[in-house]
Amino acid sequence: MLSLHGGSLQRREALDEMDEKWRNSWTADDLSTPPSRPFELKWRNRTSFERQRMVEDGLLVHRNDGTWELTPAGWAELDETRAQRQAVVDREQERRERLWSQLVRAGGPAEIPADLVRATGMYRGYRGVFADLEVTRSEAFPSGIALTVLDLGGRYANERAADGILYRFPATETPGRDRSEIASIRAAYEAGVTVFVMTTGAGGSRTVHRSFVEDMDYASGLALLTFSGRSRTAIPPPPDAPFSLVEETPAEAVWARRRARPNQARFAFSVLKRYGTRCAVCDLSVAVAIQAAHLRSKARGGRDDPRNGLPLCANHHAMFDRNLWSITPVGGIVTGEIRSQTLGITRTDLSHLPAQPHEDALSDTWQQWAKAHPTGSAQ
Numbered sequence: 001m002l003s004l005h006g007g008s009l010q011r012r013e014a015l016d017e018m019d020e021k022w023r024n025s026w027t028a029d030d031l032s033t034p035p036s037r038p039f040e041l042k043w044r045n046r047t048s049f050e051r052q053r054m055v056e057d058g059l060l061v062h063r064n065d066g067t068w069e070l071t072p073a074g075w076a077e078l079d080e081t082r083a084q085r086q087a088v089v090d091r092e093q094e095r096r097e098r099l100w101s102q103l104v105r106a107g108g109p110a111e112i113p114a115d116l117v118r119a120t121g122m123y124r125g126y127r128g129v130f131a132d133l134e135v136t137r138s139e140a141f142p143s144g145i146a147l148t149v150l151d152l153g154g155r156y157a158n159e160r161a162a163d164g165i166l167y168r169f170p171a172t173e174t175p176g177r178d179r180s181e182i183a184s185i186r187a188a189y190e191a192g193v194t195v196f197v198m199t200t201g202a203g204g205s206r207t208v209h210r211s212f213v214e215d216m217d218y219a220s221g222l223a224l225l226t227f228s229g230r231s232r233t234a235i236p237p238p239p240d241a242p243f244s245l246v247e248e249t250p251a252e253a254v255w256a257r258r259r260a261r262p263n264q265a266r267f268a269f270s271v272l273k274r275y276g277t278r279c280a281v282c283d284l285s286v287a288v289a290i291q292a293a294h295l296r297s298k299a300r301g302g303r304d305d306p307r308n309g310l311p312l313c314a315n316h317h318a319m320f321d322r323n324l325w326s327i328t329p330v331g332g333i334v335t336g337e338i339r340s341q342t343l344g345i346t347r348t349d350l351s352h353l354p355a356q357p358h359e360d361a362l363s364d365t366w367q368q369w370a371k372a373h374p375t376g377s378a379q
């Protein structure tokens with residue numbers, strides 16, 4: 001980080017920048033305060049210790065004016081660390097492509113016996129994430145790099161296993177192992193290496209998908225693993241584009257060519273990341289029943305943009321699509337002849353959500369409602 005600022009930065013700026021960069025990554029523990037320093041978050045406190053250690057090791061200049069500055073030795077160490085890390089990543093990516101070729105030569109990747117997958121070394125054990133720590137753990141990646149993710153089912157309702165999967169972070173009785181599994185997925189994300197997703201089929205057969213970690217979100221506890229198919233390289237994530245309600249204007253053609261085929265899993269991930277993992281109108285949170293709904297439907301050219309979406313349970317999604325309830329331009333919830341209580345709607349508006357849909361999506365929704373209810377609507 002310091003290297004991006006010519007080697008030095010004010011302490012406050014440095015901490016703010018770290019906060020910005022890792023905002024979605026802090027754990028509950030990072031964001032707690034130590035009993036001895038109740039006014040300071042733990043990650044900030046740990047950072048101060050780490051900074052002091054780097055001064056003692058001669059990597060940062062000893063200064064008392066609040067400036068963090070790299071020494072020439074600090075710069076050299078940084079170059080060295082980067083080079084080592086890149087070598088680890090390159091080696092690992094090549095190894096993974098060899099594993100893939102092996103699997104294909106052995107008759108894979110679809111509907112093969114579990115023994116065959118085990119024989120390649122792609123997956124061993126029973127946990128959701130196999131990081132093959134003996135091979136992938138290093139100083140740069142202390143929790144290893146996730147190699148294979150077992151898709152345990154329990155998927156969100158409208159994911160299609162054709163594009164990718166949403167992987168839910170584990171929350172088991174061994175939180176230490178859970179944390180290191182999540183760290184190994186993060187390592188794969190940052191390194192941009194191939195990750196294998198393994199699904200289970202009829203008769204216990206296995207299908208392996210060559211994939212990459214496209215995105216992660218700690219708040220919703222989800223990682224988006226996108227299948228890369230024949231391509232061995234990751235597809236870059238979409239840029240922050242200006243909002244457009246309707247699919248593909250000519251100006252977007254450049255990105256459209258680079259983008260992967262429409263991706264149900266990506267849309268679901270972005271919706272759950274933006275609004276949370278509960279039904280927006282009844283708070284149901286059972287994953288298999290939660291869908292990423294489009295406000296302007298796909299049939300009417302609605303985009304796979306989270307600002308044109310909402311997380312809804314299967315029931316409220318069906319009722320929304322059949323115009324039994326709708327949303328006003330300011331996010332209020334309205335119903336027709338059937339009252340919200342009967343429909344099982346417990347919210348009166350969307351103000352409890354951490355973010356709102358785009359105003360264009362809301363006014364489009366309202367126009368559709370008005371067409372279906374020309375005499376006006378009664379709450």
Ligand SMILES: [Zn+2]
Pocket residue numbers: 279280281282283284312313314315316
């Ligand atoms: Zn619902």
